[in-house]
Each structure stands twice: as C-alpha cells, then as structure tokens.
Amino acid sequence: MLSLENIYFKYPARRRGNGDAHWVLEDISLTAAAGEFISIIGPSGCGKSTLLSLISGLLRPSRGRILAQGREVLGPSRSRVLIFQGHLLFPWKTAIQNIEFVLKARGLSQGLRRRQALEYLQRVRLEAHADAYPRELSGGMQQRIGIARALAAEPDILLLDEPFSSLDLVAKCAIIDELKAIASQMGKTVILVTHNLEEAFHVGHRVYLLTKGPGRIAATFDPSATKPDQLQSLGASSEFQAFQKKVSAFMTDPAAAQR
Amino acid sequence: MNLLRRTLAVLAPFGLALLVWAGLSATGRINAFILPAPGAVLRALIQGLCSGELLSATALSLWRVGCGFGISVVTAVPLGIALGSSHRLRGLLDPLLKFVRPIPPIAWLPLAILWFGIGNGPSYFLTMVASFFPILTSTMTGVENVSQQHLAVARCFGATRASILWDIVIPSSLPMMISGIRTGFGFAWMAVVAAEMIATRSGLGYLIYTSQDLLRTDRVLVGMLVIGMIGLLVDTLIVHLKDRWIHWV
Known part of the structure; x- marks a missing residue:
C-alpha cells in the first residue's frame, strides 16, 4: 500500500539570490494498493520522473508526506525499487x-x-x-x-521510469505482459511513468495525467475492464480512442476539459 | 597470416631506423665516438650480456623502480579513491597537490640525496614521486566520474558502503586507474635513470653515465636500448593486463 499526501516539491536553490525556484510538483495525492498497476502520463518536464524519485526516497518532498506500508518514506529502501530509463x-x-x-x-x-x-x-x-x-x-x-x-x-513497490522507451514494439509487449503477470502473481504495486498512452492504458488499473509547470494531477482515468488483451490491437479499440481524445483535450486546455 | 602481418607492422619502423643508422655509419663521415655503427653496439651488447654486467645493472634498476613504483601504487590509489569520493577532502588537499605536482621529479634529487644519502634511497624516492601524481590524478578522476545513476541504483538497493566501493566505485574507475598506472610506470622508469646517474654507483643510469666518461659511446647506446626495450615491454604488459581485466567495455 502506497499513499502520497499532498506532495509539493521544488529543487533547493543552489545559492541565495538565485531567485525563487519554481514548484516542480504541486499538491500530488494518490494511493496504490498491493497488486495494483498505476500509470502516470504527462508531457516531458511535468515532473513524472521526479515523482518516482520522491517515492523511491532518493529525493525528499518539500511538503506533504509519502507513506509506504503505513510508514513514512525517509530515504531509499529495497522495498521500493526504481527501474530507470535506459539500461x-x-x-x-x-x-x-x-x-x-x-x-x-x-x-x-x-x-x-x-x-x-x-x-x-x-x-x-x-x-x-x-x-x-x-x-x-x-x-x-x-x-x-x-x-x-x-x-x-x-520490493513491495516497483517504480518504472519509461523502461520500455528504447524497445521495439514486440519486445515491449513481451516485457509488459511478463511484468503484469509477475506483479499480480506476487502482489507487487507497480507505478509506471511513461509518455506512451498505449502503454499506460494497457497496463494501468488507473491512469493519472500530470500537467506541466507546476506538475499537477489534471485527471484520473480508469481504463475499463473490457479493454483488449493485446497491446498491439489497442489502437483500434473505441475505449482507447475515447481515452486518447480526453487526454489530448486536457493537454491543450485543462480548464475547458474539466468543465 | 594476420599475426605475421602484425609482427611485420611492429618491426618495420625499427628496421627503418636501423637502416638509417647503418647507412649514416657506413658513409664513414661520422666519428664513431659520436655515433658508433650498429655492429659495434651489438658487440658491446653481447659483451655486456656475457660479462653479466648488463643483467645486473638492469635487475638493479628494475628493483629500484619496482620498490618506488610499488609504494606509489599502494599509496596513490587509496588516496585517489578517498579524494575522488570526498568533496571536502579534495577541497582541503587539492591546492597543495596542485602546487607539488608541477615540480619535476629530478628537482627533488638534491633533497633526496641529503635525506637518504648515496645509495638506493634517492632512487626509491624519485621513482615514487614521479609515478605518484599520474596515478593519484587518474584514480581521482576515475572515482569522480563514477556514474551518479549507478550510485543511485546501488543506494536504492540498500548496498552497504563497502559494497558500493568494491562493486561500483572500484570497477567503474579501474580503466582510469590502470591508465594512470601505465603513465606512472613510464615516469618512474625515466626517473630511475636520472637518479642512478647521480645518486648511486650501479644500475642502467650509472652505466650510461660512466660509459660516457670512458668515451664508450657504444655502451651508452646499449644502455639506452635496454631502457627503451624494458619500457616497451612493461607498457605492453600493462596494456595486455588491462584488456584482460576490463573485458566489459
């Protein structure tokens, strides 16, 4: 069980008089249960990777707290493992x-x-x-x-930072399905950060959309249980197309999309 | 075939240099005291080998370098690792190191003779000084450049400090360390010859120096040839070991 309670984050100013650093993340709250697969999507620079570093304990939030298995995250731990971008x-x-x-x-x-x-x-x-x-x-x-x-x-929690970005589609599908099976078998919580909507929709029990400057949760989606089994055939499904449309609406004009 | 071609490629420049040298001597216009013919040098080489004089001088020089260079490796590598991993220590010692480093090893010789007297002492000291800084600097740079991401991964997995040192920092900076050791040996080998010319009564440096006094230019060249040969051999050996140990790149 993982929960983020009103997380704010900005990088500490290197020197005094360096101006105010901007918030990278603002008021992020989310929860993930054991065995759940959560996807986080958003444009580059929205703080997705920073969020994973916060959960892993490599960075500490400026405000708010992160609880893993009921205990506050104060530093890196084997129970929350980050799989980085690249190899x-x-x-x-x-x-x-x-x-x-x-x-x-x-x-x-x-x-x-x-x-x-x-x-x-x-x-x-x-x-x-x-x-x-x-x-x-x-x-x-x-x-x-x-x-x-x-x-x-x-680990109880696996944190994946765009781990599939360098793979071709076939390799990607194989790994994603393998990972899904392992996670549900072993009851791991998985948090996947990606900019690939198909990946996010395919694996996520829940999808969070982050917007940029500062990073905020703009919307939450629950990919329906009726989605296709195969990542390859996702593009043709009407559920995915609806999801895609909503996401792009949020990206272009979050305020209008909310209404 | 490939091996033959490679061997030829290595030997060809030597052959060319020998040819030029032999050609110059054959003109008869160069005094043999200035540049003896290859045949004369070969005779001096055989003579030196037979009398055992050359072997004992070489062994002595190698022993001295081995000691000084060895001390250097066992001190400069740990210090380099410490300096590379600690900003504070580096900030503290860096100015001093930068000040001492440009002083050429040979400039230490008068002081070394005062401290250790005539004998092996100055050679040990000089070879140590000569090889210390290349090894220290490369090790330090290697450690500083260990990937921050690799370190983050290791910390994420909860690796102990000892494990981070042995499993991440050292293997990751090993290529740099070895190239520092290679440069360091080259410097030490040069330094021992200089030290032996002045501060002892034996070794290859002494052999060259006294041969010049006796107008035995052939023996001077023999000494130089042996010095060059050993430098080349050790360098090849280090490169070979590096390729064997660092098989992951």
Whole structure:
C-alpha cells in the first residue's frame, strides 16, 4: 500500500539570490494498493520522473508526506525499487552478478546468492545468458535483467521510469505482459511513468495525467475492464480512442476539459 | 597470416631506423665516438650480456623502480579513491597537490640525496614521486566520474558502503586507474635513470653515465636500448593486463 499526501516539491536553490525556484510538483495525492498497476502520463518536464524519485526516497518532498506500508518514506529502501530509463545494469558485472549484487545487499550468504539469482533469471527466461555481460545482450534482454534485478530486492513497490522507451514494439509487449503477470502473481504495486498512452492504458488499473509547470494531477482515468488483451490491437479499440481524445483535450486546455 | 602481418607492422619502423643508422655509419663521415655503427653496439651488447654486467645493472634498476613504483601504487590509489569520493577532502588537499605536482621529479634529487644519502634511497624516492601524481590524478578522476545513476541504483538497493566501493566505485574507475598506472610506470622508469646517474654507483643510469666518461659511446647506446626495450615491454604488459581485466567495455 502506497499513499502520497499532498506532495509539493521544488529543487533547493543552489545559492541565495538565485531567485525563487519554481514548484516542480504541486499538491500530488494518490494511493496504490498491493497488486495494483498505476500509470502516470504527462508531457516531458511535468515532473513524472521526479515523482518516482520522491517515492523511491532518493529525493525528499518539500511538503506533504509519502507513506509506504503505513510508514513514512525517509530515504531509499529495497522495498521500493526504481527501474530507470535506459539500461542501468552495471556493465562490469555479468547478468547474474548484477542480480547477486542485490542479494548481497540483502545479506544473503555467497553460496545462496548464485542459486537464488538463477531463479530470478529464470523468471525472465534468461538463465541461459547468466554469464553474459550487458553489452552482449539486446536492449530487451537488458531490460528484462533489470526487472529480474529489481525483483531480487523483493520490493513491495516497483517504480518504472519509461523502461520500455528504447524497445521495439514486440519486445515491449513481451516485457509488459511478463511484468503484469509477475506483479499480480506476487502482489507487487507497480507505478509506471511513461509518455506512451498505449502503454499506460494497457497496463494501468488507473491512469493519472500530470500537467506541466507546476506538475499537477489534471485527471484520473480508469481504463475499463473490457479493454483488449493485446497491446498491439489497442489502437483500434473505441475505449482507447475515447481515452486518447480526453487526454489530448486536457493537454491543450485543462480548464475547458474539466468543465 | 594476420599475426605475421602484425609482427611485420611492429618491426618495420625499427628496421627503418636501423637502416638509417647503418647507412649514416657506413658513409664513414661520422666519428664513431659520436655515433658508433650498429655492429659495434651489438658487440658491446653481447659483451655486456656475457660479462653479466648488463643483467645486473638492469635487475638493479628494475628493483629500484619496482620498490618506488610499488609504494606509489599502494599509496596513490587509496588516496585517489578517498579524494575522488570526498568533496571536502579534495577541497582541503587539492591546492597543495596542485602546487607539488608541477615540480619535476629530478628537482627533488638534491633533497633526496641529503635525506637518504648515496645509495638506493634517492632512487626509491624519485621513482615514487614521479609515478605518484599520474596515478593519484587518474584514480581521482576515475572515482569522480563514477556514474551518479549507478550510485543511485546501488543506494536504492540498500548496498552497504563497502559494497558500493568494491562493486561500483572500484570497477567503474579501474580503466582510469590502470591508465594512470601505465603513465606512472613510464615516469618512474625515466626517473630511475636520472637518479642512478647521480645518486648511486650501479644500475642502467650509472652505466650510461660512466660509459660516457670512458668515451664508450657504444655502451651508452646499449644502455639506452635496454631502457627503451624494458619500457616497451612493461607498457605492453600493462596494456595486455588491462584488456584482460576490463573485458566489459
């Protein structure tokens, strides 16, 4: 269970007399239950990524508080893992060593680490590439290893920052469905930040739309239960088209769209 | 075939230099004291090898460099890591380091002789001073440039400080460290020759220096050839090790 209560954020002014920094995020409140998949969409610069950093604990809100499992977030924790934009595997470690690194942080003994790491690799069907270095793997494979590494932390909450932006459609669909299955099986809360409406609509139990300058929640959508199973066929569905139309109305003129 | 071509490519410039040298000597217009013929140098080389004099001088020089350079590696690498990871420490020591760094190693020699006397001491000290700064600076830069995102990932996973050091900071800055070590060895190897010319009575530097006094230019060249050869060998060795250790790029 994750809840954000009236979050405000601005970057601290570097120097005095630097002028007032603008709010990056203003009055953000949202909740996500275990097993829920939340999407956050919005134009670039609306503070989506900042919001994830706040939830992860890498940044602290200027006002308001974030509660994870009922406790206030005061710093980074293994229970909320951020999967970054691009591939942030450690290039000097093999696939399995990347996962073992997390297991080491969890305090597992050396003997246990390798066995468990293999299990996580199996979950993303990459056990055959355990000893490959990231540069030897395709973008999609690297992203799956990133997901396996995140899962190895046994987090309650997975935070995804545009993790699919560098993938082609086929790889993207495979990973998204895999992630959806894993999340619902293991009861993880997933928060996905993306600018891709199809992704957001496809995976989200709920979609939040953020507007820019300062970042605010402009609208919340509940993609209906009747949406198509396949991401590829989403574009043709009338539900998605209606969603798309509403989102673009909010982007161009939030005040009018609210009425 | 490929290997043959590569070997030829490496040897060709040497062959060319040798040819020019032999050609110049063959004209007979250059005094053998100024530039002895390749054959004379080869004879001096064989003589030096047979008498054991050359081997012992080389071994001594290598030992001195090994000691000074070794001290440098074990002190400059940890210090570089500390300076690279702490803004405060860097702010504190940087001005001093920037002041000491441009002083050429050779300028330390008179002081080193006063401190350590004639013998091995000045050589150890000079090679250490010569290799310390390249290693320190590269290590520091390597550590400073560790990806902030990688560090954030590690912190996110709750890695301990020790694990961040061993699993992230050191491997990530290893390429820079090794290139500093490579430059450092080159400097140390130059410094030992200088130190031996003045502060000891043995080693390759001393051999060159005394040979000049005796007008044995052939032996001067033999000493220089050996110095160049060893520099090349060690450099190749370091590059080879670097490629073996840093296989992820």
